Amino acid sequence: MQKISELLAAARDQALPVVAGIDDERLGDPTPCSEYDVRALLSHLFQVVVNFQALAARQPTDFGEAPDVVSGDWRGAFARETERLVTAWDAPGAEDGVAGGMGLPARTVGLMVLGDLTVHAWDLARATGQDFVPDAAVVDEVGPALAALAPKAREGKVFGEPFPVQAGASAFEQVLAVTGRDPGWRSPRG
Template sequence: METVQLDLGPQTTELARVVAGIRDDQLGDPTPCAGTPVAGLLAHVAGLTTAFRMAAEKTPVSGGPSASADDLPPDWRTAIPERLDALVEAWRRPAAWEGIAEAGGVTMPAPVAAAVALDEVLVHGWDLAVATGQDYAADPASVAACTGFAAQAAAEGPTPGLFGPPVPVPDDAPPLHRLLGLTGRDPAWRPPTS
């Protein structure tokens, strides 16, 4: 059986663009991830990029990425794009796709780890974009790959810490909206207005 290798590059490039557009006065703003402000989600993204890079390199790391604003690196504006680039490069190596990988204390087949990494980048990119009033361009191939992964995860039942309960969306909704619904997000979510 041939392993389909996902390309994390298009979506990490988009996430880096979103990160560059976040203003300091938005760090405390809410996101679609209940109880997690923009700074907390940025900290989570900073951590997950490292965790999934290490998974590709077969280097175990203890614990999972934090979603605490207190853990946001002070150099996040440069650190997150650099970590995104390193994540892409790690998954472009053929050995990354072989065997077992570990991320956040969870052991899984390497191709599954890559799918989780892509899903995290894509969906949290949308979370950050919508929370900060930015447009978001989701790569169609990435959306299709993540939708397959999210649909399988939803069919297997709730996975605490991975996705919230699915949110119903119309069958004719855009592909990104269907993915967001599978991951427990309301595609119509917008930050509260004051």
């Protein structure tokens, strides 16, 4: 079984070029997450990355309203925070026991942030006209984890209803669909 930190490093490596490639002119564009434009989704993802560092260390979190982080060197800040995320989940014991106040096994919590980082990188890529190909090992791990978490995530309005996909859909298209996303979603701007 691959360590969460190794999987997060692979997901980070796929997400960083997407975030670095976001043009400021696209910050108000819609995303596959209808409640977020690009700016708001970046702020949400940043908040997730920071809070899941704390969860790995069994420290308090704050999932209140996400502050707007899109100012100054936000691309560099995202790179630094995702590196801290990988480091936090690489610490001895990070995957052991129960993580934070979620009452879930630490590895499950680690897979949650792995899913967020991967799926939201796709959201941002689609919203800003970029390509995104997730790491295959990441998809292999998050697919079953997100499918198992989906019923509770739908109850909490974190996932939408599953999107119907055709037979032969790729493993990642199935991951997107289980979270309520249309794998064929495209930005109106292209």
